[in-house]
Amino acid sequence: MKAPITLVHRVTLPSRSPFVFPTLRLPASRPHKLSRQFQPHLNFKMSTRASKRQKPNDADKPFQLIYWPGLPGRGEHIRLAFEASGTPYTDVSNKTDAGANCVLTQIDAKNTGDDHNPPALAPPMLKHGDDVLISQTPNILLYLGPKLGLVPDVNDDPVGAYHINALTLTALDGLSNEAHDVHHPVAVSLYYEDQKPEAARKAKDYREVRLPKFLGYFERVLAGPASKGGEYLYGGKLSYADLVLFQVVDGLGFAFPRRIGKMRESGKYEKVFGLHERVKGLEKVKAYLESDRRPEYSEGIYRHYPELDEEGE
Structure with a gap:
């Protein structure tokens, strides 16, 4: 067709x-x-x-x-x-x-x-x-x-895949879908320029309230016993939830470089940013990120509008 x-x-x-x-x-x-x-x-x-x-x-x-x-x-x-x-x-x-x-x-x-x-x-x-x-x-x-091989074997951990799925859904909800809604808070069919006042209001709430809430949650997950050591989100091994958290944090760093920079420097989210660096340094991931297979950020979910990344929080 x-x-x-x-x-x-x-x-x-x-x-x-x-x-x-x-x-x-x-x-x-x-x-x-x-x-x-x-x-x-x-x-x-x-x-x-x-x-x-x-x-x-x-x-x-x-x-x-x-x-x-x-x-x-x-x-x-x-x-x-x-x-x-x-x-x-x-x-x-x-x-x-x-x-x-x-x-x-x-x-x-x-x-x-x-x-x-x-x-x-x-x-x-x-x-x-x-x-x-x-x-x-x-x-x-x-x-x-x-x-x-990105979830535990069901014979060893019957519910592990569901925990990983829940972590993934949470990361995508708060750190991907909501990040997109910052620059399109009214309607996806409108241009950003047609909703700038609403976007500015949404961005302030996202920077001050939502980002700390979700990064704080994943900091708690990594500090919890189910993480098995704090290097990865669940079970002490790399799962696709870790890859998702890496990607959303990476995208947020592009969209809100000043805000994410301040959150990194605060020391409140050391485990989250530590996971980002850990995944980034994995041999296969590192090779991919340095290749032409990795698309560049542009005008997708994560967009950098300096006026939406204002300081003052």
């Missing part, structure tokens, strides 16, 4: 555009070719890195991430899970000629899904083999966790 022409024409927008799918701004330095038709069952060339953590029956099924090209966004949490575990995957919009059409085809109003998969409302989406297509960031991570 060809993507509607009107949608394709809206892919490239002026700066400071509203953040609403399928409207998005692609960084000018990273052009992407839009294919005429996204073919969801193509066998894309995979990375040569081998994962030792996948179950044998999943080893021959390729993973494909479907997300907007050129943006970290909500797809970044899934990229980090693959990269940290050394699992081969294809970032379809960035590494194939499908470009943004891989997203536009899936969210087209005429798409009703198939016999096993309902249509997704929005990206990110994960395609696993030819028969699985799921959406929603925490849902995808819940699916990937056991396959990538």
Whole structure:
């Protein structure tokens, strides 16, 4: 099915555009070719890195991430899970000629899904083999966790995966979704410039109340006995919740450099910022962050507007 022409024409927008799918701004330095038709069952060339953590029956099924090209966004949490575990995957919009059409085809109003998969409302989406297509960031991570070794074995810890999922949902709620709402507090269909007074009011509350609340919560988690030592959030081992917390803290540092800098210097959140540095220094994560596979922050969830990062708290 060809993507509607009107949608394709809206892919490239002026700066400071509203953040609403399928409207998005692609960084000018990273052009992407839009294919005429996204073919969801193509066998894309995979990375040569081998994962030792996948179950044998999943080893021959390729993973494909479907997300907007050129943006970290909500797809970044899934990229980090693959990269940290050394699992081969294809970032379809960035590494194939499908470009943004891989997203536009899936969210087209005429798409009703198939016999096993309902249509997704929005990206990110994960395609696993030819028969699985799921959406929603925490849902995808819940699916990937056991396959990538990023949750405890269910035989050793029957509820561990659910604790990790809860930590992930909390981080995404307060440090990703709310961070986005700072610059779009009224409506995602409006430009930031159309809601600047409301954004300024929202930003003040976010800096003074919400950021301390959520970073303080994760500081308590890391100080608690279930963390098993304070290096990671749960069970003393890296999980996808740690990768999510790393990414949201990293994004907040881009959006609110002065506020996050002050919080780091305060010493009240040493364990949270320590986890950020620890994950950043992991061999596979470090290699990814230094590669061209890591999209740059621009005008997605985390946007830097200096006027929203005012001091005075």
